[in-house]
Amino acid sequence: MASWGLLVTGASFAAFRGLHWALQLLPAPGSAAQDRWKWRNICVSLLHSLLTGVGALLGLSLYPQMAADPIHGHPPWALVLVAVSVGYFLADGVDMLWNQTLRQAWELLCHHLVVVSCFSTAILSSHYVGFSMVSLLLELNSACLHLRQLLLLSHQAPSLAFRMASWATLATLALFRLVPLGWMSLWLIRQQHQVPPPLVILGATGLVTVGALSITLGVRILVSDVLRSQPHPPIPGHKETRGTRRCRDGELVTRDDSTLSLKD
Structure with missing residues (x-):
């Protein structure tokens, strides 16, 4: 089974x-032409999140x-889904190292290293596959995160679609990220006598x-997309700065140029 998982x-x-590589041959939307690599990278990440997240939920x-x-109970196809995810994280790590400096990518690379180490344990031992499948539920939130990023790159931040994506990101962060993480933490504490140190x-x-x-990601999105986007009355004598822009109704809104990212 280990050899099949590695294959x-x-x-x-x-x-x-x-x-x-194939997406390099396709033109990026005009609004994202200045950052084609990020657009391509997020599109691939979105595909992975939809595939593994929906697969884990159905499974x-x-x-x-x-x-x-979570240790022994799993069908053979579950191991395949975990192996597909490991292949993605390895490919994404190579893509980041090829297109970014280590200083830019170190945070996500550390995340990828931890995830690959955990998932590889399941592949090599054919155990803890159920535990890995629960963790893949986090990809449902990652799909919303990637969609939000694509809208940011397309300069759609003030749109209804972006607001819906932001609220969907926060909702799925609580339901499909924090809840599974809490369940896995509680299970590991209760069953630590069954698991090697x-x-x-x-x-x-x-x-x-x-x-x-x-948690950090959720707070940042809540602040940037919800709290800072609340309408404020114009302040007499206040001048727009580089970090603000004026909407048609005259309200000042903080510009969100961030492309928050977390891949699981």
């Missing part, structure tokens, strides 16, 4: 690297034994890393 991982890596719905017994340390490190990034 799927290699095929997934090649497929996602090929997709990165856990059809085979709840994976949540009841090195894996407990690895799992705890992954949960703490992703949990801290998730």
